[in-house]
Amino acid sequence: MALLLSNHEIRGLLDIGDYIDAVEAGYREYGKGAGAAFPRKNLWIKGEKSDTYGGHLPGGSKASFKFKAGLLPGLSGAGLNAYTAGLPAGVETFMFLYDTDTGALAAIMEVMYLSWLKTAAVSALATRYLAPPDSSVLALFGSGRHARSQLYGLTRVADIQRVQVYSRNADNRAAFCERMSAELELEVIAADSRKAALRDADIVTAITTSPEPVFDCEDLPVKPLHINGLGAHYPWAREIDTQTVAKSRVFVDVLKQGLRENGEIVMPIEEGAIDERHVAGDLGALAAGAVPARLPESQWTLFLSGGTGVDDIAIATALYKRARERGVGSVFEFNQPYEFEL
Amino acid sequence: MALFLRNHEMRGLMPIAEYIDAVEQGYRELGAGEGAALPRENLWIEGDARESNGGGHLRAGSKASFKFKGALLPGLGAAGLNAYTAGLPGGLETLFFLFDTDTGALAAVMEVLYFDWLKTAAVSALATRYLAPPKSETLALFGTGRHARSQLYALTHVMKLQRVQAYSRDPEKRRAFCRRMSAELGIDVSPAGSPAAALKEADIVTTITTSPEPVFNGAALPDKPLHINAMGAHYPWVRELDEYTVVKSRVFVDEMAQGWGEEGELIMPLEAGAIDRSHVVGDMGALATGKARPRESDTRWTLFLSGGTGIEDVAVARRLYDKARERGIGTEYPFNQAYEYEL
Numbered sequence: 001m002a003l004l005l006s007n008h009e010i011r012g013l014l015d016i017g018d019y020i021d022a023v024e025a026g027y028r029e030y031g032k033g034a035g036a037a038f039p040r041k042n043l044w045i046k047g048e049k050s051d052t053y054g055g056h057l058p059g060g061s062k063a064s065f066k067f068k069a070g071l072l073p074g075l076s077g078a079g080l081n082a083y084t085a086g087l088p089a090g091v092e093t094f095m096f097l098y099d100t101d102t103g104a105l106a107a108i109m110e111v112m113y114l115s116w117l118k119t120a121a122v123s124a125l126a127t128r129y130l131a132p133p134d135s136s137v138l139a140l141f142g143s144g145r146h147a148r149s150q151l152y153g154l155t156r157v158a159d160i161q162r163v164q165v166y167s168r169n170a171d172n173r174a175a176f177c178e179r180m181s182a183e184l185e186l187e188v189i190a191a192d193s194r195k196a197a198l199r200d201a202d203i204v205t206a207i208t209t210s211p212e213p214v215f216d217c218e219d220l221p222v223k224p225l226h227i228n229g230l231g232a233h234y235p236w237a238r239e240i241d242t243q244t245v246a247k248s249r250v251f252v253d254v255l256k257q258g259l260r261e262n263g264e265i266v267m268p269i270e271e272g273a274i275d276e277r278h279v280a281g282d283l284g285a286l287a288a289g290a291v292p293a294r295l296p297e298s299q300w301t302l303f304l305s306g307g308t309g310v311d312d313i314a315i316a317t318a319l320y321k322r323a324r325e326r327g328v329g330s331v332f333e334f335n336q337p338y339e340f341e342l
Numbered sequence: 343m344a345l346f347l348r349n350h351e352m353r354g355l356m357p358i359a360e361y362i363d364a365v366e367q368g369y370r371e372l373g374a375g376e377g378a379a380l381p382r383e384n385l386w387i388e389g390d391a392r393e394s395n396g397g398g399h400l401r402a403g404s405k406a407s408f409k410f411k412g413a414l415l416p417g418l419g420a421a422g423l424n425a426y427t428a429g430l431p432g433g434l435e436t437l438f439f440l441f442d443t444d445t446g447a448l449a450a451v452m453e454v455l456y457f458d459w460l461k462t463a464a465v466s467a468l469a470t471r472y473l474a475p476p477k478s479e480t481l482a483l484f485g486t487g488r489h490a491r492s493q494l495y496a497l498t499h500v501m502k503l504q505r506v507q508a509y510s511r512d513p514e515k516r517r518a519f520c521r522r523m524s525a526e527l528g529i530d531v532s533p534a535g536s537p538a539a540a541l542k543e544a545d546i547v548t549t550i551t552t553s554p555e556p557v558f559n560g561a562a563l564p565d566k567p568l569h570i571n572a573m574g575a576h577y578p579w580v581r582e583l584d585e586y587t588v589v590k591s592r593v594f595v596d597e598m599a600q601g602w603g604e605e606g607e608l609i610m611p612l613e614a615g616a617i618d619r620s621h622v623v624g625d626m627g628a629l630a631t632g633k634a635r636p637r638e639s640d641t642r643w644t645l646f647l648s649g650g651t652g653i654e655d656v657a658v659a660r661r662l663y664d665k666a667r668e669r670g671i672g673t674e675y676p677f678n679q680a681y682e683y684e685l
Contacts, residue, residue: 100427332673334348334437
């Protein structure tokens with residue numbers, strides 16, 4: 001019996017606070033060494049003529065088949081997130097969840113909706129660990145749907161008073177601010193420039209599809225603040241420049257994935273500006289208390305994330321449990337009798 | 343619409359000869375550089391208390407695992423992952439997730455155990471077609487489980503099999519297997535009293551056991567051209583064949599990276615310094631595209647090592663999916679319903 005869960009069925013199953021708790025439980029397991037994460041793997045489809053995907057792909061490769069995996073025995077789950085990108089269907093992404101107590105396939109879930117809140121929960125958790133106390137001003141780069149969920153998540157972990165939003169399209173930016181001001185009843189204002197967005201910021205969140213830095217290190221306030229870099233996750237793309245990375249205390253979601261796919265780390269290493277030791281730890285180490293979040297001398301902290309098998313399994317197990325309790329989703333009967341005969 | 347296909351629905355969907363064709367097509371794509379394979383990955387569940395499910399194939403201290411392997415074959419319009427758990431109460435729960443690389447959509451979710459039964463046989467049949475000496479007719483078969491049966495079904499498609507000498511540890515099972523298969527195939531399938539007796543005059547040797555240790559002594563192999571298929575265990579710390587056999591053979595694997603990653607037959611001699619990496623001549627991709635020569639004029643023994651790859655999975659799953667669609671078999675599930683990004 002496997003449970004099939006579609007995007008619309010996943011909506012409303014868990015509150016964003018539950019997403020944050022689940023992600024924390026997952027990373028705590030992982031940080032204790034009671035879990036495993038298989039970093040995202042991209043298999044590139046060559047010679048494909050589709051041009052539906054953005055600037056994130058290497059020259060000549062237009063589409064890909066991707067997957068990452070996680071195992072969290074403490075949460076009774078293991079599984080794969082597999083998806084295609086750059087093909088006519090758009091991003092078609094699924095979670096295949098196994099129950100590690102019984103060994104059975106527990107669920108197949110569509111991922112787009114849950115990922116929308118999961119991504120926000122991950123950066124909210126990092127922000128809870130890393131942001132300076134009494135943070136109240138957020139600089140937000142990006143005004144797409146993921147920027148919205150980032151606000152839903154961050155307002156759970158910080159007493160946000162003002163949000164300064166920058167994105168390239170002034171109309172999108174204005175519409176976003178209007179909507180989010182009303183929804184969250186706080187001051188969400190459109191910034192005219194990258195620099196204006198950063199003024200007095202305590203937290204900076206970049207959630208764009210930009211392959212190039214979205215702000216200049218020179219414009220960051222010289223005071224304690226925390227940065228979340230959540231957008232692109234290819235070695236050849238980055239939202240944050242070398243200087244900012246070099247001057248920050250840096251964390252990633254899962255070390256072996258983060259070191260490999262964040263252009264924010266890969267490019268400065270290639271430039272000789274930092275080495276791998278510049279990364280202080282991952283979200284597992286933070287959740288397990290194995291690494292100090294801020295040091296007395298820390299000014300800027302930076303968290304880089306592309307989404308991992310750990311957060312996938314943490315969220316999938318929580319959603320699966322809730323869906324079962326509420327009778328949401330469709331049940332499919334695998335394991336019918338059969339014989340090994342021709 | 344994703345198609346759900348279960349084991350009983352795949353039975354009868356395509357003849358074994360088509361499994362062989364599909365596997366060959368997949369490896370031809372890989373060999374031509376038109377595909378990519380992800381070697382099997384094992385994520386170990388440690389500290390599990392279920393001793394009884396351990397079995398000989400798991401790493402000491404690790405009682406269970408979550409495993410997956412995958413591949414991309416754009417020429418067949420397919421990519422996918424085979425994922426499974428092992429060593430848990432549910433037994434082997436193995437599923438294949440097939441994506442259509444023309445559209446990007448999830449095409450199918452398929453149970454794997456039935457098609458794997460025939461696919462594994464198709465792989466060794468294909469290797470046998472490439473590597474066995476001409477006019478091979480005598481098979482030494484180690485193992486008499488269900489996979490040994492399918493091995494016979496497939497081998498009869500690639501050679502004129504006259505005689506099978508079967509050996510397995512349990513004499514009862516060995517005899518029952520031989521009775522059944524003699525009747526089914528109309529050839530002489532007889533139980534061998536010992537591993538050495540099974541090997542007598544063999545042209546082809548196939549091992550398909552769960553043994554973690556060599557199932558015969560290489561010194562007992564006939565001193566003449568023959569071909570060996572080692573299809574059983576695939577962990578670095580287990581092997582069905584001894585070092586002597588490996589060292590003295592011209593060796594091929596299913597897929598190079600996976601073969602070196604998981605075949606104890608290679609890893610143990612490599613660690614012992616008995617072979618180096620050049621000892622493996624090539625993989626099925628190289629054989630299927632003619633990039634590696636199957637036999638040299640002085641070749642006596644050839645050896646094919648296989649644990650099953652994502653390439654085979656994708657190639658066979660794609661073919662089964664097309665057949666099922668044509669015949670209206672399986673269950674459609676409508677993913678991609680409307681939804682909104684709202685709390």
